[in-house]
Amino acid sequence: MIKKKINRRKFISTLSAGTAAGAISPGILPPFYINSGSNTLAAMGGTPVVPSAKIGVDWPYIDENVVNSVVETTKSGIWSRIQSRNGKVPTFEGVFAEMMNAGYCVATGSGTQALSTAVFALGIGPGDEVITSPYSDFGTISSILTCRALPVLADLDPESFQLDPKKVEKKINANTKAIMPVHISGLPANMEEIMELAEKYNLKVIEDACQAPFSRYQGQEIGLIGDLGCISFQASKAIACGEGGAVIGNDKELMEECYTIQNRGSSRQGKNETIGPKYRMNEFEGAVLMGQIKGAKERFYTRDKNATFLNDQFKDLPGAKPQKQYDGTESGSYYRYALSYNQEAFNGADRSKFLKAVVAEGIPLSSYIRNGFHREPWVDHVLGLKEYQTMYSSERLMEFKESMDMPNCDKVTDETHVSLWGSGILLGSQEEMQMIVDGVMKVYENRHQLKDL
Ligand SMILES: Cc1ncc(COP(=O)(O)O)c(C=O)c1O
Known part of the structure; x- marks a missing residue:
């Protein structure tokens, strides 16, 4: 100092x-x-x-609590969340949900995994489109691509660096299933107008709140306004454990689906139910978070x-x-x-x-x-993929490519x-x-x- x-x-x-x-x-x-x-x-x-x-x-923030919590986990031998209901990860989920005023929280191995879990859980996949911001961490896009949906970009409000709802509306079509606003810098996006669009066109909203834990907007925590919200605990973040993330929400059934998906398709009751990657947070990450959450x-x-x-x-x-x-x-x-x-x-x-x-x-x-996502190589890569060519008409893919004009984002x-x-x-x-x-x-x-x- x-x-x-x-x-x-x-x-x-x-x-x-x-x-x-x-x-x-x-x-x-x-x-x-x-x-x-x-x-x-x-x-x-x-x-x-x-x-x-x-x-x-x-x-990242380090104090004695963080160090002691990791030592405790090391000595306990409880290294995976499925070994104990009272381990660090399940305990953190409860504490974090309460701090966020959320009904439920499911921890994951990263913010990207949390977003991907949310996309999966809402049943969004091949042939579907999700409208999001060109100005974010690439995890935002990756979460949509891993579900083989199409991330459609809409330009920014240049003064807030946030997704512009008017530009979003222009991108909505019959394949659009969701909007994924990014609360960039940890400040709330224009959620009022985004939620109006979601209602008007019957769309889901996944909040990329990776940078925004605890931020509040119109009397509510960011991440709980849409259907699901996702947080990152990556090393640079305000609450950090190296790599980690969480999905938060208030819909019990949907949050149970999130649990099942990040548990490689197996429910809490141990039934192997669906397709899901293994996105579980491990106990050492949970230990760092439990050590850090107090302040x-x-x-x-x-x-x-x-x-x-x-x-x-x-x-x-x-x-x-x-x-x-x-x-x-x-x-x-x-x-x-x-x-x-x-x-x-x-x-x-x-x-x-x-x-x-x-x-x-x-x-x-x-x-x-450095670059809006419309100027990065993934666009051409996706257009060249056989699976995307099978799932989307060539006209649709061409339209996707040609709608990459984002002057505000470029500025x-x-x-x-x-x-x-x-x-x-x-x-x-x-x-x-x-x-x-x-x-x-x-x-x-x-x-x-x-x-x-
Ligand atoms: C806005 C935003 N979305 C998504 C992510 C991805 O989170 P993670 O790095 O934990 O996968 C980040 C992290 O940098 C982010 O800032």
Whole structure:
């Protein structure tokens, strides 16, 4: 943690020297903090805002509880969830369901496996289409492909980086069975409009809440608004066990089907009933989760509080707007803390120059997903597969290929999205959050220097 005091700030409502050199007209500039320290960007040889130590805490989160829990499991010899009803995995399922206000939880070996379990459980397979976002982890797409359904992409709302329901509606046809919204960065997607579409067209909704445990929207936990919700506990996530995941839901029968599917087709009663992969979480993963779950809600609240502070600070800064939130968003898990960069406001400097300057100030801001899924090789691979050619007409596959125009997603991946990976950073102190603000503000105020980077 950084203890060193940082520069004094003063509140101004007129143009700073840096502003005068910029492209934005003075009239639209709101008051904002000015960093009164070095006016030379660190990337140009000035003093960085964050002097040496990094912001936030190391990730994944490890404490004595985590270590002891794993040792306990090792010594117990209960290494598979089916060895005991009171093992770590079944216990975690109960604890996590309660914390999420969910009726039921089924743990899996990853978030991708949780999503795939949900697709299987809803009976979605060959010939069916699931509409989802081009901007996510590839596990989102993989979960649909492993069920041999077709992942149909719809473009984003560029300000929220979330699936745009209006673009979704255009992709609905007679083969569409479900919508899979992704709550990107851990903030809620536009669930109100997505649920309206689901009702209108009689579609299932699988929430990819892999980044969003505990986030709330319109009085409900994210993941429990649609038919099923899926969480990831991969090493980078807010609750992490290396690789792990969970399906949550309130429909008992459907959740029992999820259990059966991830148990390679065998029900809890031991009947071999259906087709299912073996996606069971093992007890060591359960042990890490049980060791970590105690403080997970508190860490969520800290992240949400710190992100709310950053949102307040950045909301009036031209050129680095906080990720748009939809009405009814109550809290976010902020897997990443994201801003939308506008190069016009930064003297025309492209995103890479802005990032170079901010990183030199000691703030690990980065771009995130390099390519929307429409620009990745799986599209042609799937079109070339005999099984897809058998399941879908050539016209349908051609239409799928030709509907890959995602200009908003391209803008987000190529130009606008910048973010902090939030799991550890947003657990930093108030002083550290202020340094993030100061670093970005310093680059804004001195943006005329960016052209020389
Ligand atoms: C939005 C999203 N969906 C799906 C996944 C897949 O989860 P996992 O890596 O646990 O398989 C992730 C994980 O990165 C994710 O962030």
